[in-house]
Amino acid sequence: MKRPTIRDIAQAAQVSHATVSRALRNSSLVKSETTEIIRRIAEESGYRPSAAARSLVTRKTNLIGVVVTNIADPFVAEIVSGIEEMADEHAYSVYLANSNADSDRELRVVRGFEERSVDGIIVTSSRVGAVYVPLLSQMRVPIVLVNNQHPAEFTHSVMIANFQASREITRHLIQLGHKRIAYIGDKSGYQSDTDRFGGYRSALDESDLPFTPEYVVHGDSKPESGRIATEHLLRLAQPPTAIFCYNDMTALGALKAIRTGGLCVPGDLSVAGFDDLFLAQYTEPPLTTIRQPRHEMGRLAMETLLKLMNGSTSEQNFQVPGELIIRQSTAPPKATEP
Amino acid sequence: MKRPTIRDIAQAAQVSHATVSRALRNSSLVKSETTEIIRRIAEESGYRPSAAARSLVTRKTNLIGVVVTNIADPFVAEIVSGIEEMADEHAYSVYLANSNADSDRELRVVRGFEERSVDGIIVTSSRVGAVYVPLLSQMRVPIVLVNNQHPAEFTHSVMIANFQASREITRHLIQLGHKRIAYIGDKSGYQSDTDRFGGYRSALDESDLPFTPEYVVHGDSKPESGRIATEHLLRLAQPPTAIFCYNDMTALGALKAIRTGGLCVPGDLSVAGFDDLFLAQYTEPPLTTIRQPRHEMGRLAMETLLKLMNGSTSEQNFQVPGELIIRQSTAPPKATEP
DNA sequence: CTGAAAGCGCTTACAG
DNA sequence: CTGAAAGCGCTTACAG
Numbered sequence: 001m002k003r004p005t006i007r008d009i010a011q012a013a014q015v016s017h018a019t020v021s022r023a024l025r026n027s028s029l030v031k032s033e034t035t036e037i038i039r040r041i042a043e044e045s046g047y048r049p050s051a052a053a054r055s056l057v058t059r060k061t062n063l064i065g066v067v068v069t070n071i072a073d074p075f076v077a078e079i080v081s082g083i084e085e086m087a088d089e090h091a092y093s094v095y096l097a098n099s100n101a102d103s104d105r106e107l108r109v110v111r112g113f114e115e116r117s118v119d120g121i122i123v124t125s126s127r128v129g130a131v132y133v134p135l136l137s138q139m140r141v142p143i144v145l146v147n148n149q150h151p152a153e154f155t156h157s158v159m160i161a162n163f164q165a166s167r168e169i170t171r172h173l174i175q176l177g178h179k180r181i182a183y184i185g186d187k188s189g190y191q192s193d194t195d196r197f198g199g200y201r202s203a204l205d206e207s208d209l210p211f212t213p214e215y216v217v218h219g220d221s222k223p224e225s226g227r228i229a230t231e232h233l234l235r236l237a238q239p240p241t242a243i244f245c246y247n248d249m250t251a252l253g254a255l256k257a258i259r260t261g262g263l264c265v266p267g268d269l270s271v272a273g274f275d276d277l278f279l280a281q282y283t284e285p286p287l288t289t290i291r292q293p294r295h296e297m298g299r300l301a302m303e304t305l306l307k308l309m310n311g312s313t314s315e316q317n318f319q320v321p322g323e324l325i326i327r328q329s330t331a332p333p334k335a336t337e338p
Numbered sequence: 339m340k341r342p343t344i345r346d347i348a349q350a351a352q353v354s355h356a357t358v359s360r361a362l363r364n365s366s367l368v369k370s371e372t373t374e375i376i377r378r379i380a381e382e383s384g385y386r387p388s389a390a391a392r393s394l395v396t397r398k399t400n401l402i403g404v405v406v407t408n409i410a411d412p413f414v415a416e417i418v419s420g421i422e423e424m425a426d427e428h429a430y431s432v433y434l435a436n437s438n439a440d441s442d443r444e445l446r447v448v449r450g451f452e453e454r455s456v457d458g459i460i461v462t463s464s465r466v467g468a469v470y471v472p473l474l475s476q477m478r479v480p481i482v483l484v485n486n487q488h489p490a491e492f493t494h495s496v497m498i499a500n501f502q503a504s505r506e507i508t509r510h511l512i513q514l515g516h517k518r519i520a521y522i523g524d525k526s527g528y529q530s531d532t533d534r535f536g537g538y539r540s541a542l543d544e545s546d547l548p549f550t551p552e553y554v555v556h557g558d559s560k561p562e563s564g565r566i567a568t569e570h571l572l573r574l575a576q577p578p579t580a581i582f583c584y585n586d587m588t589a590l591g592a593l594k595a596i597r598t599g600g601l602c603v604p605g606d607l608s609v610a611g612f613d614d615l616f617l618a619q620y621t622e623p624p625l626t627t628i629r630q631p632r633h634e635m636g637r638l639a640m641e642t643l644l645k646l647m648n649g650s651t652s653e654q655n656f657q658v659p660g661e662l663i664i665r666q667s668t669a670p671p672k673a674t675e676p
Numbered sequence: 677c678t679g680a681a682a683g684c685g686c687t688t689a690c691a692g
Numbered sequence: 693c694t695g696a697a698a699g700c701g702c703t704t705a706c707a708g
Binding site: 005006007017018021022025049050052053054055056057058 | 684686687688
C-alpha cells in the first residue's frame with residue numbers, strides 16, 4: 001500500500017486536487033464543510049504531505065543546517081540543543097552535520113546543505129579559517145556563526161565575551177591574593193584563546209602584577225595536554241600559585257597533575273577553568289569557572305537566523321556575558337611567603 | 339543571481355536538459371566530450387543539484403532520521419556521532435530531532451521524518467512505550483532501535499548486553515570480598531534497569547549471597563537522586579559496603595554523598611557505575627564502571643539500517659557486550675568484621 | 677549517443 | 693468557493 005497523495009484524497013472526496021491542497025493548508029477559500037470532509041479523509045488514510053514536493057514550489061524547506069565540529073563534544077551538544085529547541089518552536093527542523101574540524105569535510109557538509117536547500121545555516125565553533133569565510137559569504141543562504149574562531153568578524157554571530165569573562169576570573173584570583181598566576185592556553189590559534197589571554201593580561205596589568213612569560217603554556221584544550229602543561233609549571237623554580245585554564249577540559253588535566261604531584265587544590269594551588277561543563281560540578285574539588293550559557297546561545301543564534309530568514313539585513317553580533325562561578329578549586333594562596 | 343538549474347546548463351552547453359542530467363550523473367550514455375563540457379559549465383556556474391527535485395522522482399532522499407531523547411545527553415551524543423560517521427561513509431545525511439522523552443513530541447518528530455521522506459530511522463533509547471510500538475511498525479520505513487527500552491523486543495535493534503555486564507560488575511564486587519552490595523536503580527521502568535537488576539541478582543545468587551531488599555533503592559538516573567539514595571543507604575542499621583549504580587550519573591551523586599558523609603571511596607565503601615561516560619575517568623576516585631561502546635553501537639545501528647534499506651528483511655538484533663573497566667572506586671571492604 | 681515527453685507531488689495565479 | 697493549467701527541478705523510459 002503506497003503512501004496516499006493529494007490526488008488520492010481528491011478522488012475520495014470528489015473534488016479537485018487543488019481544493020485538497022487548499023483545504024489541507026487551511027485556506028479560507030474552501031467551504032468549511034468541504035474542508036472538514038477532506039481533512040477527515042486525509043486523517044483516515046494516514047496522509048503525509050511530501051515536504052520535497054511542497055518545497056519545490058514554495059522554495060522554502062523549513063530546514064536549517066547546523067555544522068558542528070563534533071556532536072560528541074559536550075560543549076557543542078548543548079548549543080545544538082538550544083538551536084533545536086528554538087527551531088522547533090518556529091516549525092523548523094534541524095539537519096545536522098559533523099565537520100570534525102576537517103575543512104574538506106566541512107565544505108562537503110555545506111555543499112550538502114545547499115543541495116538540500118536549507119533555509120538557513122548555523123555554524124558552531126567554525127575553525128576552518130580563511131578558506132571558509134569567502135565561501136560562506138558566497139552562499140545565498142543566511143548564516144549565523146556561534147563562537148566564531150576567525151579573527152575576522154563575521155556579520156552575524158553569537159559569541160561569549162571572552163575578554164571580559166577571562167579578565168573577571170583572573171581578577172577573582174588576584175583578589176584572593178594570588179600574584180603568580182599561570183595561563184594554560186590553546187595553541188591552535190583560536191580567536192577565543194587570543195581573547196582569553198588578553199583578558200588575563202589585562203587583569204594582571206590593571207593590578208600592576210608583572211607578566212611572566214614562563215607562566216604561559218599552550219596545549220590542545222584536552223585533559224592530557226592540561227596535565228602535561230601543569231607538570232611543566234610545577235617544575236618551575238618559582239611555580240605559580242594559581243592556574244587559569246583555557247577551558248574546563250584543560251583544567252581537568254591540571255587537577256590530575258596536581259593530585260599526582262602530591263599537592264592539594266586549592267590548598268597548594270588554585271585552578272580555574274572556562275565553560276562550566278556539566279562535569280565541572282563534579283570534579284574534586286568542584287571547579288571555579290566561567291559559565292557559558294550555551295543553551296541560550298543556541299537559542300539566540302536560531303533567533304537571529306529567524307530574523308535574517310525573514311528578510312532582516314541588519315548586522316547582528318551578540319556578545320553574551322559569561323558568568324563567574326566560584327566553586328572550591330580556588331582559594332587564597334598559602335601564607336608561607338612575604 | 340538565482341541558483342542555476344539543469345536547464346541553464348543545458349542552454350549554455352547547447353544540449354537538452356536530459357543530457358545534462360545524464361552527464362552529471364556520470365551516465366555512460368553520454369559522449370565523454372559532451373560530459374566534459376557539461377561538467378565544466380556546471381562547475382563554473384556553481385551548480386548544485388536540487389535534492390528535493392531529484393528525490394521526488396527517485397523516491398530516495400539519502401536522508402536518515404535520528405530520534406534522540408536529548409542531544410545534550412553525553413550518552414546519546416556519542417551514539418549519534420557513530421551513526422553520523424557511518425552514514426557519511428555511505429553518502430547518507432542525518433536529520434536529527436529531540437524527543438525530550440516526551441511522547442507528543444516524539445510523535446511529531448516521527449511525522450516530520452515521514453513528511454521529509456527519510457529512507458530510514460534510528461531511535462535511540464526509545465522510552466515512549468506502548469503507544470509507540472504499533473506506530474513504528476506501521477511506518478513504511480525501516481527502523482532500528484538503539485538501547486530499546488520497551489519490554490517487547492523490536493525486530494531490529496542494537497543494545498548493550500545489560501544482564502551480562504551487570505552480572506560481571508557485581509561479580510567483580512563479590513570477588514573483592516563484598517557481601518553487602520546495594521543497587522541504586524532507576525524507577526522509570528526502563529528495560530535496561532530490569533536487566534541490570536537481573537544481572538545483579540544473578541551474581542548474588544550464584545555466590546549464595548543473600549538478597550537484601552533494603553539494599554535496592556530507585557532514583558531517576560541523575561546525580562541528585564543518586565546522592566539521596568546513597569544517603570538513605572548510609573543510614574541503614576547495617577549499611578552496604580559497596581554500591582552498584584544503574585549508571586555513572588547516579589554514581590556521581592553516590593560519590594558526593596559518601597564524601598559529604600565523611601567517608602572514603604573505596605576505603606569505606608566501593609562504588610561502581612555503568613556507561614563509562616567520559617567523566618568517569620575524572621571523578622575522584624576514578625570510577626569503576628561498564629563501558630558501553632557507544633560510538634561502535636551507533637555505527638552498528640547505521641550498518642543494520644543500511645542492510646534493511648537495501649532490502650534485507652532478516653531479523654537483526656545485536657547484543658553488544660559491555661566491558662568492565664576497573665578503576666579506583668572499588669576495592670576490598672574494610673576488614674573490621676568477621 | 678541524444679532529445680522530446682511524461683511524471684514525481686505539490687502550490688498558485690487565473691478563470692469562472 | 694472550485695477547477696484546469698502551468699510549473700517547481702529533476703529522472704527516465706521511449707524513440708530515434
